Amino acid sequence: MIKVENLTKTYKNGKGIFDLNFEVKEGEVFGYLGPNGAGKTTTIRQLMGFTNADKGSTTILGLDCRTQAEEIQKSVGYLPGEIAFFDNMTGTDFLQFMNHMRQTKDKTRMNQLMERFELDASRKIRRMSKGMKQKVGIIAAFMHDPKVYILDEPTSGLDPLMQKNFIDLINEEKSRGKTVMMSSHIFEEIERTSDRVGVIRDGILVAVEDVHSIKADLRKVFVITVDKNEDIELLKSSGLEISKVSGKQIEIVVSTDYQNFTTNLSRCKVLSIDILNQSLEQVFMKYYGKGE
């Protein structure tokens, strides 16, 4: 659905994106992660045909992003990172204008989305809060029911309830067979929506990972409080992976060995069990920060 081959775009200051190769398959949600300035927006703008690459090719729905940009911009559901609207228009005017540009007559989906995101679009855009403008952008990207969505930090400025609303919307679209590529800084949002994740750093794609298999491999840390010191000794000699012992509290890391874990636990007088889940954030943080 989306294909990026050897894509390179270098700005005069030497920054940019370098030799990117990845594909977003039909019906998949592809999360695009990376620190500030990594090159996410640059990649997305290339895909939307707003800038010319130095090298490489990009296609969406089989359309060439450079020579068929107009068609792509009409058919893809695109949400820019920085939303620049016609400030003097009301939200409704802007959405109707977009419908007109795309020759969409049916307003049912637009109205449903406005209701879903609780947007009063009658206000002038320049008087809207950042979150309200973001909602206008989301509705504009989704209302023509496109096959492919390209979304640059879609939940930026949205409150937690609306973020959840957005995640639900993405998952609904995925179940309808739509293809989504979205950049984000919010790991939870990626974890709850994406099938695969691409990580970009300093303009280079440093990883493409399958989120489902990462989730399956995530380890759980159980924090167990027992009644007696003998129980601690028993657990220490059980062959389980112990990450910390503090008095009558012991932390046990379990990834697959649940049988051994429960058998040994049943031999102890357990007072409490807490679980610390390893998150996608902990897995991906290695790509952030300097020098790692």
Ligand SMILES: Nc1ncnc2c1ncn2[C@@H]1O[C@H](COP(=O)(O)OP(=O)(O)OP(=O)(O)O)[C@@H](O)[C@H]1O
């Ligand atoms: N028009 C431009 N001219 C020169 N440098 C640019 C231009 N646009 C972006 N850059 C630089 O290219 C790099 C990539 O920027 P880009 O906006 O693609 O990053 P990003 O991953 O989207 O970042 P963020 O998460 O902060 O939005 C940055 O170092 C940025 O300063």
